[in-house]
Amino acid sequence: MIVDAILSPEFLNATLRATTPILFATLAAAVAAKCGIINMALEGIMLFSALFGVLFSAMFQSGILGLLATMVMGGLIGLLLAFFVLKLKTDEILAAIAINLIANGATILILLMLSGDRGVSSSVKSVPLPRISIPVIENIPYLGAVISNQNVLTYVSLIMVVVVHIFLYKMPLGLRIRAVGENKNAAESVGISSKKIQYIALVISGVLASMGGFFLSGGYMTYFTTGMTAGRGFIALAASFMGGNTPVGGFSVSLLFGASSALSNILQLGNWPYEIIQMLPYITTIIGLAIYSYVRMKKRQKLSDRG
Amino acid sequence: MSHNVLEMKNIMKIYPNGIVAVEDVTLELQKGEIHALLGENGAGKSTLMKVLFGLESPEQGQIFLNGEEIQLKSPLEAIKKGIGMVHQHFMLVSSLTVAENIVLGIEPKKSIFVDMNKAIDISKELAKKYNFDIDVTQRVEELPVGIKQKVEILKALYRGADILILDEPTAVLTPQETEELFVQLKKLKELGHTLIFISHKLDEIKSICDRATIMKSGKSKGTYKVSEISTNEMSKLMVGRDVVMTFDKKPLSLKETALKVRNLIVEGTTGVVRVDDLSFDVKQGEIFGIAGVEGNGQGHLVEALTGLTKKYCGDILIFDQNISNKNINEIRKLKVSHIPEDRMTLGCAANMNIMDNLLSNQYQSSEYSGRFMLKLKKIEERVNKLIKEYLIKCKSYKQNVGMLSGGNIQKVVVAREFSTEPKIIIANQPTRGIDVGAASFIRQRIIEFRDAGCAIVLISADLNEVFELSDRLAVMYKGKFSGVFTDVKKLTEEELGKYMLGIKKDEVLEGIIYE
Ligand SMILES: Nc1ncnc2c1ncn2[C@@H]1O[C@H](COP(=O)(O)OP(=O)(O)OP(=O)(O)O)[C@@H](O)[C@H]1O
Ligand SMILES: [Mg+2]
Numbered sequence: 107m108i109v110d111a112i113l114s115p116e117f118l119n120a121t122l123r124a125t126t127p128i129l130f131a132t133l134a135a136a137v138a139a140k141c142g143i144i145n146m147a148l149e150g151i152m153l154f155s156a157l158f159g160v161l162f163s164a165m166f167q168s169g170i171l172g173l174l175a176t177m178v179m180g181g182l183i184g185l186l187l188a189f190f191v192l193k194l195k196t197d198e199i200l201a202a203i204a205i206n207l208i209a210n211g212a213t214i215l216i217l218l219m220l221s222g223d224r225g226v227s228s229s230v231k232s233v234p235l236p237r238i239s240i241p242v243i244e245n246i247p248y249l250g251a252v253i254s255n256q257n258v259l260t261y262v263s264l265i266m267v268v269v270v271h272i273f274l275y276k277m278p279l280g281l282r283i284r285a286v287g288e289n290k291n292a293a294e295s296v297g298i299s300s301k302k303i304q305y306i307a308l309v310i311s312g313v314l315a316s317m318g319g320f321f322l323s324g325g326y327m328t329y330f331t332t333g334m335t336a337g338r339g340f341i342a343l344a345a346s347f348m349g350g351n352t353p354v355g356g357f358s359v360s361l362l363f364g365a366s367s368a369l370s371n372i373l374q375l376g377n378w379p380y381e382i383i384q385m386l387p388y389i390t391t392i393i394g395l396a397i398y399s400y401v402r403m404k405k406r407q408k409l410s411d412r413g
Numbered sequence: 414m415s416h417n418v419l420e421m422k423n424i425m426k427i428y429p430n431g432i433v434a435v436e437d438v439t440l441e442l443q444k445g446e447i448h449a450l451l452g453e454n455g456a457g458k459s460t461l462m463k464v465l466f467g468l469e470s471p472e473q474g475q476i477f478l479n480g481e482e483i484q485l486k487s488p489l490e491a492i493k494k495g496i497g498m499v500h501q502h503f504m505l506v507s508s509l510t511v512a513e514n515i516v517l518g519i520e521p522k523k524s525i526f527v528d529m530n531k532a533i534d535i536s537k538e539l540a541k542k543y544n545f546d547i548d549v550t551q552r553v554e555e556l557p558v559g560i561k562q563k564v565e566i567l568k569a570l571y572r573g574a575d576i577l578i579l580d581e582p583t584a585v586l587t588p589q590e591t592e593e594l595f596v597q598l599k600k601l602k603e604l605g606h607t608l609i610f611i612s613h614k615l616d617e618i619k620s621i622c623d624r625a626t627i628m629k630s631g632k633s634k635g636t637y638k639v640s641e642i643s644t645n646e647m648s649k650l651m652v653g654r655d656v657v658m659t660f661d662k663k664p665l666s667l668k669e670t671a672l673k674v675r676n677l678i679v680e681g682t683t684g685v686v687r688v689d690d691l692s693f694d695v696k697q698g699e700i701f702g703i704a705g706v707e708g709n710g711q712g713h714l715v716e717a718l719t720g721l722t723k724k725y726c727g728d729i730l731i732f733d734q735n736i737s738n739k740n741i742n743e744i745r746k747l748k749v750s751h752i753p754e755d756r757m758t759l760g761c762a763a764n765m766n767i768m769d770n771l772l773s774n775q776y777q778s779s780e781y782s783g784r785f786m787l788k789l790k791k792i793e794e795r796v797n798k799l800i801k802e803y804l805i806k807c808k809s810y811k812q813n814v815g816m817l818s819g820g821n822i823q824k825v826v827v828a829r830e831f832s833t834e835p836k837i838i839i840a841n842q843p844t845r846g847i848d849v850g851a852a853s854f855i856r857q858r859i860i861e862f863r864d865a866g867c868a869i870v871l872i873s874a875d876l877n878e879v880f881e882l883s884d885r886l887a888v889m890y891k892g893k894f895s896g897v898f899t900d901v902k903k904l905t906e907e908e909l910g911k912y913m914l915g916i917k918k919d920e921v922l923e924g925i926i927y928e
Pocket of ligand 1: 428429430432433434452453454455456457458459460461501806807816817818819820821846848
């Protein structure tokens, strides 16, 4: 029964849907990592974006405008993180933890103040982004059912893999980001301001993460619930790391996590213990990280006899 | 009189930790000269140059370019004014290609993208113009140090450097590479560039520099015409006393065989054979020198001997124990010390302090660590003693090693490795980047160890050093020994050169193995 379910186009369709928020955050993690900073604040940025996505889209009565406003806000949080880390010299992990903790508390408080509700934003009349079907592809058997009829943001996230790849590897700014991340002194010795580059990279990272956050409450669901990111920011951090902090690598790993979270949704229909099934995505993360570290260790042993 | 392109007047630099690195120094550069900057480790040479390149802002002093006062707040401003710098430790992004490194920061563009083809063309042209033989599409991490050095110079030239600062460019080069570099530097001079050249090797300064400014403890000891001052006078001004250049060695007295290598074959990453069927013995009480152009397998040999690689066949016996199954720590427990070639990657932890670095091979010993805690008092005593003994110039042992001057970092590594009562010392370029005074001190120590019955393998690209110290000398060429000399004194430099370049090769190696 499970095997059938996994091979069905509905499952793959659900996988893509579940991958979307993780993928955005993975790309965000990759851009930050490439400039030499671990953006652990992804979780908090996504959570803020999930709430403000609902509020902004309700305010403008437009999904697109809501998304754009949320992206601006995500960029600002990235800027804030950069300010703490680069200007005030706070430890990057501590600054991120602070942002995550604030996100937890502040989203509950703001939701309560604006909607009078503690847990769900269903009273807010938000405008989610639509699903769209792709003309020719939707008629192809199987493939059509997998790919077509997804949320706009799912398509955007796939395009973003290519865009971020081109940005990092083909554009001057991307080249500089990679140079700064790998050898800050070298970059500075040719007159590149490493701080400026890191500011820019963190803002971009924030914007990407906010798109993932927006999707959660304006696509995946159509309302905000407290704590709805459920660790996706951290999973994305792991995914990016395992994918070698490259967009394409991160994409393949986040597909794996997307699949495991889609699987846990399917299994809930069977009579498996709910708590265990809920743990699936996180267990996948841990196992994935363990395998990854093992492989890397082996590789390093091989490399240690380099010349 | 030719005019001064650049004047640095009364420069003073105090680091945030209170170290006065440069005190009231004045430096004048004449157009088209090669100007040497001389001084002991920690004299402030690099610091003065960092001020000139906008990396450090001076507390006091003025800089004039062509008679006009300029302010240099960042490297970008220095670059714009035509000042370029090749740093003491490489400033290259390893995973990027040569071309990418050269154009980084001022990339040629095609609409919004980097025009990679153009970058490659530009780099190729540049290399051709200055006669540098480089494949610009290679990744920097795959390049030998000599080529990396050239990439650094091209980087500066691409940015239009008229005044080029070279901070110890020859420290990592072999004599052959140095020679090649000098040809190129002379060409730069002909083309009208002005060069500042830092080196601890006085004969190099004699051979290419026009004038020299000598620094000692942050102060200037004056500028001299190189043709009018002898190397002895130079070193006396630098160190403040006469430097011993010849050493007394006790007559050779060989004891047990400490190191026995049989049919050793070491493979590099790509599967290329780097060490090709080497056999040799080293006894306690002798210095076994290995000369050779860098990249002929010396590095791989050292890696096998010290346990850094296990990818070899053949036997390595240390006091009759085969080390093929022993890890680095177990090999060290056999009283083997290792001074690695590259102090920054293998030699030290740059962002830890001097104490941690000096103690990193000792913290497990019961003398310094109790059941739960480190014995800090004892540690402190030892560390302070080492700092004094090895003349490590620092404020206190709490200073990060990365903040020390290049030569002082090397001293930290040497002090650590020499302080564990080793029975075997594998010294790979032990005096690289070290000033004449300190180098003579370290060589003296190596000889003392030998006299006390230590077995020493000395790998060095410095011919003087191998000549001066070795009891037996082997030359390595393409992974094999091309010659072995038991009477080093009889050997001439020309002869050695022929073996190093593989022009001469002995089929039978007499005296490489005892018995
Ligand atoms: N970033 C730093 N912070 C604090 N002190 C420093 C820093 N860099 C260098 N120093 C100190 O300033 C002094 C001068 O160092 P500098 O690197 O200029 O010496 P140097 O003449 O280049 O020596 P070497 O020949 O060994 O390279 C040294 O005592 C060193 O410890
Ligand atoms: Mg220096």
